[in-house]
Amino acid sequence: MTDVARLAGVSHQTVSRVLNEHPNVREQTRMRVLAAIAELGYRPNRAARALVTGRSQLIGVVSQNSTLYGPASLLAAFEQAAAESGFAVSVGSVSTLDRQSIVAAVERHLDHRVAGIVVIAPVASTNEALEHMPAGVPIVAIDGDPQRPGALVTVDQVAGGRDATRHLLDAGHRTVWHVSGPDGWFDSAGRIEGWRRTLQEAGAEVPPVMAADWSAAAGYRAGQMLARMPEVTAVFAANDHLALGILRALSERGRRVPDDVSIVGFDDVPEAAYFIPPLTTIRPDFDAVARASLTLLLDQLRSGEPAIVRHTIAPTLVQRDSVAAPSA
Amino acid sequence: MTDVARLAGVSHQTVSRVLNEHPNVREQTRMRVLAAIAELGYRPNRAARALVTGRSQLIGVVSQNSTLYGPASLLAAFEQAAAESGFAVSVGSVSTLDRQSIVAAVERHLDHRVAGIVVIAPVASTNEALEHMPAGVPIVAIDGDPQRPGALVTVDQVAGGRDATRHLLDAGHRTVWHVSGPDGWFDSAGRIEGWRRTLQEAGAEVPPVMAADWSAAAGYRAGQMLARMPEVTAVFAANDHLALGILRALSERGRRVPDDVSIVGFDDVPEAAYFIPPLTTIRPDFDAVARASLTLLLDQLRSGEPAIVRHTIAPTLVQRDSVAAPSA
DNA sequence: ACAGGCGATGTTAGCGATAACACTGCTCCT
DNA sequence: AGGAGCAGTGTTATCGCTAACATCGCCTGT
Numbered sequence: 001m002t003d004v005a006r007l008a009g010v011s012h013q014t015v016s017r018v019l020n021e022h023p024n025v026r027e028q029t030r031m032r033v034l035a036a037i038a039e040l041g042y043r044p045n046r047a048a049r050a051l052v053t054g055r056s057q058l059i060g061v062v063s064q065n066s067t068l069y070g071p072a073s074l075l076a077a078f079e080q081a082a083a084e085s086g087f088a089v090s091v092g093s094v095s096t097l098d099r100q101s102i103v104a105a106v107e108r109h110l111d112h113r114v115a116g117i118v119v120i121a122p123v124a125s126t127n128e129a130l131e132h133m134p135a136g137v138p139i140v141a142i143d144g145d146p147q148r149p150g151a152l153v154t155v156d157q158v159a160g161g162r163d164a165t166r167h168l169l170d171a172g173h174r175t176v177w178h179v180s181g182p183d184g185w186f187d188s189a190g191r192i193e194g195w196r197r198t199l200q201e202a203g204a205e206v207p208p209v210m211a212a213d214w215s216a217a218a219g220y221r222a223g224q225m226l227a228r229m230p231e232v233t234a235v236f237a238a239n240d241h242l243a244l245g246i247l248r249a250l251s252e253r254g255r256r257v258p259d260d261v262s263i264v265g266f267d268d269v270p271e272a273a274y275f276i277p278p279l280t281t282i283r284p285d286f287d288a289v290a291r292a293s294l295t296l297l298l299d300q301l302r303s304g305e306p307a308i309v310r311h312t313i314a315p316t317l318v319q320r321d322s323v324a325a326p327s328a
Numbered sequence: 329m330t331d332v333a334r335l336a337g338v339s340h341q342t343v344s345r346v347l348n349e350h351p352n353v354r355e356q357t358r359m360r361v362l363a364a365i366a367e368l369g370y371r372p373n374r375a376a377r378a379l380v381t382g383r384s385q386l387i388g389v390v391s392q393n394s395t396l397y398g399p400a401s402l403l404a405a406f407e408q409a410a411a412e413s414g415f416a417v418s419v420g421s422v423s424t425l426d427r428q429s430i431v432a433a434v435e436r437h438l439d440h441r442v443a444g445i446v447v448i449a450p451v452a453s454t455n456e457a458l459e460h461m462p463a464g465v466p467i468v469a470i471d472g473d474p475q476r477p478g479a480l481v482t483v484d485q486v487a488g489g490r491d492a493t494r495h496l497l498d499a500g501h502r503t504v505w506h507v508s509g510p511d512g513w514f515d516s517a518g519r520i521e522g523w524r525r526t527l528q529e530a531g532a533e534v535p536p537v538m539a540a541d542w543s544a545a546a547g548y549r550a551g552q553m554l555a556r557m558p559e560v561t562a563v564f565a566a567n568d569h570l571a572l573g574i575l576r577a578l579s580e581r582g583r584r585v586p587d588d589v590s591i592v593g594f595d596d597v598p599e600a601a602y603f604i605p606p607l608t609t610i611r612p613d614f615d616a617v618a619r620a621s622l623t624l625l626l627d628q629l630r631s632g633e634p635a636i637v638r639h640t641i642a643p644t645l646v647q648r649d650s651v652a653a654p655s656a
Numbered sequence: 657a658c659a660g661g662c663g664a665t666g667t668t669a670g671c672g673a674t675a676a677c678a679c680t681g682c683t684c685c686t
Numbered sequence: 687a688g689g690a691g692c693a694g695t696g697t698t699a700t701c702g703c704t705a706a707c708a709t710c711g712c713c714t715g716t
Contacts, residue, residue, distance in 0.1 A: 001702065011666050016704060024664055047378035047441045048702035052671050056375060058418065058440070066404040076394040079421050088440060090386065090418040093407050112386070112416060113375045216602035245602045270395075274544035274573045276604055329672065339696050344674060352693055376672035380701050 001042065008036035019044055050113050055137075059087050059297065060109030063120035064097050068214060069241075069269050070187075070286070071120055074142065077290035078118065085294065087115065097122070102129035110137065116297040118142060123184045138300030138307070140293045143186060146310070151300065153293045153311040155284040157187055160315040161194020164236045164264040164282050166202075167317055171262060172325040173234035175204040179222040179246065181238040182213040191238050191266065212242055219245025226261070227253035233261055233326040240265040240272045243279055243322075251276070258324035268318050278320035288313045329370065336364035347372060378441050383465075387415050387625065388437030391448035392425050396542060397569075397597050398515075398614070399448055402470065405618035406446065413622065418442065425450070430457035438464065444625040446470060451512045466628030466635070468621045471514060474638070479628065481621045481639040483612040485515055488643040489522020492564045492592040492610050494530075495645055499590060500653040501562035503532040507550040507574060509566040510541040519566050519594065540570055547573025554589070555581035561589055561654040568593040568600045571607055571650075579604070586652035596646050606648035616641045 005012040010029060017025050018033040025033075036042075050056035059082050063071045079089045092108055094101040102119065106129070109117055116137050121127045121144040130141055130150070140151040168176045178195045181188035192209055199206045210225070212218035219242035226232050227250050237243035243265035247257060255261050257277055265272060268283035292311040300307050333340040338357060345353050346361040353361075364370075378384035387410050391399045407417045418440065420433040430447065434457070437445055444465050449455045449472040458469055458478070468479040496504045506523045509516035520537055527534045538553070540546035547570035554560050555578050565571035571593035575585060583589050585605055593600060596611035620639040628635050 012702090013667080013704080014665065017665090020704080024662095026664060029664080043435065043439055045379070045441065045702050046439045047375055047382075047384060048671090049704075050375035050671095051373070051379045051673085051702080052704045054375075054671080056440070066407070067401055072400045072404075073395055075419075076400075076421065079394070079419050080423075083420070088418050088420060088436060090416050091403075091407050092411070092416060093404065095408075107371065108416060111371055111374045112384070113373065216599045220602055241599055241602075244599050248602045248604050248606075251604050271544045271569055271572050271599075274548055274569075274576045276576050276579050278576075340672090341674080341697080342695065345695090348674080352695085354694060357694080373672055376701090377674075378701095379672080379703085380674045382701080 001044070004033065004036045004040055004042045007040060008033045054113055055115045056113045057087050058090050058112060058114045059294075060106070060112070060114040060117045061089055061091050061120070062102060062105045062109070062117065063091070063093055064095075064122075066091070066093055069239075069267055070284075073286040074120060074290060077286045078293060081287075081290045081294045085298065090114065097126045099125050099129040102126050103133075106133060106139075115301060116140070118293055118297065119144070121145075122187055124186075125184075127186075138297050140296050140300075142289060142293055145186060146190070146312075149308055151296045151307040151309055153289050153296060153313070154186075155289060156312045156314045157190025158194040158197075160266060160282040160284065161191040161236070162198045163194075163315070163317045164191075164266065165195045165198040167280070167319075168234040168236065168262055168264060168323060169198070169202055169204065171234070171323050173262065174326070175199060175207060176234040176236050177207050177210065177226065177232050179210045179212050179219060179226075179235060179237045179242050181242075183211060188238060191236075195236055212238070214239050214241060216241045216245040216248075219243060220249050222246060223249025224253070226250070227255050234323075235261060235263050237263060237265050240267045240269045240275075240279060240281055243272075243281070244275055247275055247279075247322075258322050259327060262323040262326075264323060266315075272318075273320060275322070277322050280320045280323045281318050282315045283318050284315040285313050329372070332361065332364045332368055332370045335368060336361045382441055383443045384441045385415050386418050386440060386442045387622075388434070388440070388442040388445045389417055389419050389448070390430060390433045390437070390445065391419070391421055392423075392450075394419070394421055397567075397595055398612075401614040402448060402618060405614045406621060409615075409618045409622045413626065415443065425454045427453050427457040430454050431461075434461060434467075443629060444468070446621055446625065447472070449473075450515055452514075453512075466625050468624050468628075470617060470621055473514060474518070474640075477636060479624045479635040479637055481617050481624060481641070482514075483617060484640045484642045485518025486522040486525075488594060488610040488612065489519040489564070490526045491522075491643070491645045492519075492594065493523045493526040495608070495647075496562040496564065496590055496592060496651060497526070497530055497532065499562070499651055501590065502654070503527060503535060504562045504564050505535050505538065505554065505560050507538045507540050507547060507554075507563060507565045507570050509570075511539060516566060519564075523564055540566070542567050542569060544569045544573035544576075547571060548577050550574060551577025552581070554578070555583050562651075563589060563591050565591060565593050568595045568597045568603075568607060568609055571600075571609070572603055575603055575607075575650075586650050587655060590651040590654075592651060594643075600646075601648060603650075605650050608648045608651045609646050610643045611646050612643040613641055 092105040117139045121141045127145045210222045223246035265281035268281045272279040422429040445467045449469045455473045538550045551574035593609035596609045600607040
């Protein structure tokens with residue numbers, strides 16, 4: 001930086017001003033500095049800047065298992081959005097979502113003086129951890145408790161559950177069964193609620209929830225039970241992988257989809273269009289979630305005040321071939 | 329830090345020594361400092377340390393599209409391994425794998441004074457970018473050019489292609505068709521080579537490669553052609569999603585798997601066991617790749633010398649139900 | 657014509673750590 | 687007994703920036 005200043009014939013502080021786009025720099029001087037920067041190939045040391053400002057150009061993301069389709073897509077989308085705004089993203093995944101691990105992960109990020117933190121908080125314990133957070137930096141929760149005070153961006157799970165269920169009801173089914181995600185996840189709860197409410201509003205019978213997790217294996221197990229129950233004609237699976245497992249169980253027992261049983265999934269994984277049959281599903285807009293989170297974070301950064309904003313992103317129904325009218 | 333020093337009745341430098349595990353600190357003093365740290369809840373400012381040492385406790389990962397199963401799993405595994413060694417991981421994904429983008433991504437990481445960089449470099453251009461890198465920090469390539477000088481960790485694609493092909497040949501098929509990954513990827517090339525060589529060694533006819541990309545959609549298209557060719561009894565798909573697309577195309581045309589056509593995939597995605605039928609596939613050990621990369625990086629960090637080491641991780645065959653003897 | 661103000665720049669003082677060197681008692685050797 | 691050597695500690699300088707204040711012209715209003 002000193003070199004740049006010398007070459008441009010100014011003080012290092014003026015170079016800093018140019019770098020930070022301070023208003024009070026003469027255009028001509030600015031040009032000279034910029035030229036010197038280019039000639040020397042100078043790049044500012046972000047560690048030094050982080051030290052003096054107390055903030056690095058880094059956003060920390062805390063999430064659990066980035067191998068699940070949702071979190072992975074979210075992370076990728078967020079990283080891209082952040083890069084466009086000049087921020088790098090540092091990931092701090094945790095093996096369990098309990099409060100202590102989350103707090104530890106957040107603190108690790110804080111040690112690096114991140115500018116902000118995004119926590120993918122799909123369960124209650126994760127969420128609680130956020131309550132007791134040293135509020136030095138902006139924090140945004142994704143997928144957190146819809147009731148949570150503070151910055152939150154979430155997919156409208158209830159609307160997704162509603163749309164899936166309504167779609168099946170509209171096709172003529174008397175009721176819809178549900179294979180749910182794991183207990184304790186807000187995603188699961190929201191989808192269940194949307195499903196149940198829609199059934200109740202339509203005056204349809206509400207079958208018991210078949211609790212599973214997010215895996216195809218659990219879907220397969222649930223599917224084996226479903227396949228033995230002739231009264232089941234419509235199933236809403238809490239995600240596409242679950243749906244895949246159900247599809248296979250059904251096919252093994254000779255129950256055809258959509259002829260005998262209709263199915264709707266959730267996520268719209270890229271492969272869903274190539275399941276047998278192509279899966280009708282609910283597609284959450286991860287890009288929108290990522291962008292909204294970043295905006296929220298950046299706003300807090302600018303204003304200095306913690307935001308109490310909730311963004312809810314509505315998912316959309318993607319129709320393919322796994323839904324039909326009941327045969328009877 | 330000054331507070332800690334005062335509380336422990338020592339100088340800040342001694343605190344620093346305790347933190348960095350310097351040998352020349354009396355046990356008693358060490359204890360006193362540790363106690364003070366605990367009492368004050370002191371946490372070192374990593375930005376300051378990064379400034380003075382020129383290295384942050386951060387490892388930069390450069391990759392393209394972290395939504396693909398391979399890169400996503402790799403990233404997750406690497407992040408976990410790094411966390412165990414006290415490093416955070418900052419991701420810098422890039423939309424295209426051309427040289428310029430890669431160089432830019434690496435430089436962004438360098439600005440943050442990362443301790444090391446991992447580049448997931450599946451194509452030649454990415455790899456070239458690495459040649460002309462300011463070698464200030466250790467760099468490890470994953471999936472890069474097997475001929476590349478420098479630190480490289482890669483899945484043994486050739487072995488994977490060989491195992492898949494041999495498995496089909498052993499089942500009694502006269503030859504094996506191959507639906508490949510995108511042009512230019514080392515992964516594709518390696519799998520093709522393993523497949524072709526095995527066929528040649530067995531004296532089997534080598535059918536033309538059906539070039540695709542990594543998507544189920546491309547697999548479906550290839551599958552539609554394959555389905556119309558009665559002489560095709562065995563297919564090796566370059567990844568599981570491709571295989572899924574092929575499976576559907578085959579099923580639509582009434583060709584049964586494995587009765588009429590046998591299929592082997594690659595990746596062992598968690599859902600592969602729930603395809604119809606469950607997919608026999610090749611499973612690369614992403615964990616091992618991640619750990620090996622980290623080790624290589626850390627070794628370079630310690631020794632100060634660039635490594636010229638190549639690690640090759642052998643994948644394993646996972647047998648399920650998509651392979652059988654040919655019917656004729 | 658001159659005080660006041662403002663725009664453009666320079667100077668100085670940290671941010672919170674580590675590195676390098678200086679210092680103090682010991683122990684140990686000859 | 688006297689100095690070399692070393693373990694344990696403190697002092698000072700420094701990393702590369704930005705914040706805060708100081709400085710210097712020059713324009714403006716009366």
